[in-house]
Amino acid sequence: MNIILLGPPGAGKGTQASRLVAERGMVQLSTGDMLRAAVKAGTPIGLKAKAVMEAGELVSDEIVSGLIGEQLDALAPETGVIFDGYPRTAAQAESLDGLLASRNRTLDRVIELEVNEDALVERITGRFTCAKCGEGYHDTFKRPKVDGVCDVCGSTEFKRRPDDNEETVRTRMAEYRAKTAPILPIYEARGLVARVDGMAPIADVETSIEAILGPK
Numbered sequence: 001m002n003i004i005l006l007g008p009p010g011a012g013k014g015t016q017a018s019r020l021v022a023e024r025g026m027v028q029l030s031t032g033d034m035l036r037a038a039v040k041a042g043t044p045i046g047l048k049a050k051a052v053m054e055a056g057e058l059v060s061d062e063i064v065s066g067l068i069g070e071q072l073d074a075l076a077p078e079t080g081v082i083f084d085g086y087p088r089t090a091a092q093a094e095s096l097d098g099l100l101a102s103r104n105r106t107l108d109r110v111i112e113l114e115v116n117e118d119a120l121v122e123r124i125t126g127r128f129t130c131a132k133c134g135e136g137y138h139d140t141f142k143r144p145k146v147d148g149v150c151d152v153c154g155s156t157e158f159k160r161r162p163d164d165n166e167e168t169v170r171t172r173m174a175e176y177r178a179k180t181a182p183i184l185p186i187y188e189a190r191g192l193v194a195r196v197d198g199m200a201p202i203a204d205v206e207t208s209i210e211a212i213l214g215p216k
Contacts, residue, residue: 001026001080001213002105004087004187007113008176010124010169011198016113016209017082024216026080027071034067035059045070065095072103081105088179093186110187111212112180113198113205117173120199124169131157 001024007013017028038046039053045066049059064086075081087093100107126139132155137144145151150158187193196208 001108002083002100003080003108003213004083004110005113006110006180006184007198008115008120009172010120011113011115012202012205013084013113015202016205017084019206020080020082020209024080024213026082027075028082028084029068029071029086030084031064031067031086034071035064038067038070043070061089061091061095064092065099068096069099072099072105077104087183090182090186093183107187107192109194109212110184110192111209112184112193112195114195115198117170120173121166121169123199124164125166127164128158128160130155131159 005013005017020026021028035046035049035053039050040046045063049063049067052059052063068083068086072081083096087096096107122140123138126141127136128139129136130150130153133150133153135150135152136142137158148156148158150156184193194212196205196212198205200208
């Protein structure tokens with residue numbers, strides 16, 4: 001099964017993708033991760049991407065499609081794929097059709113995790129972690145049992161990501177809407193889009209996604 005997983009930063013995409021990888025043996029193809037890995041490995045496409053990025057330009061659809069193709073060729077035909085961060089444009093959606101068809105694969109589902117923007121702002125801006133062990137906490141939903149002391153390692157040092165602020169979160173939301181707007185109608189016309197309440201408890205989101213994907 002091959003799916004596209006959509007959702008703004010903080011919607012829980014990473015959590016759900018990790019679960020699908022662990023429980024269904026799927027492979028998550030994240031364009032950002034693939035680009036960094038290809039550049040680091042010095043592959044032909046990686047070198048091409050590095051030159052483009054160092055020139056301060058956007059990596060072309062051709063390069064991104066090449067990366068996707070490389071990754072698909074390295075997988076067993078029966079291995080399901082989660083596309084994360086791709087496609088983002090109508091042209092990329094068309095490229096993905098070609099990449100899949102030439103490898104006897106089909107796109108089975110496009111799942112969007114829907115969120116309430118104000119609630120998402122609260123969810124993200126309240127996050128903090130233990131500076132020592134990395135345990136995650138939240139101002140509202142998950143405070144340490146003893147204020148100022150990590151439940152796991154007992155450290156009293158905590159940190160917050162500098163980009164976990166309201167302005168950045170709302171900017172990310174606007175970017176997400178702008179990027180997904182062109183591709184959703186394409187997949188809606190094919191009857192592939194399913195939406196899940198990304199603000200629901202994690203277990204409920206898992207159950208909804210499993211119902212959409214069907215038996216393992």
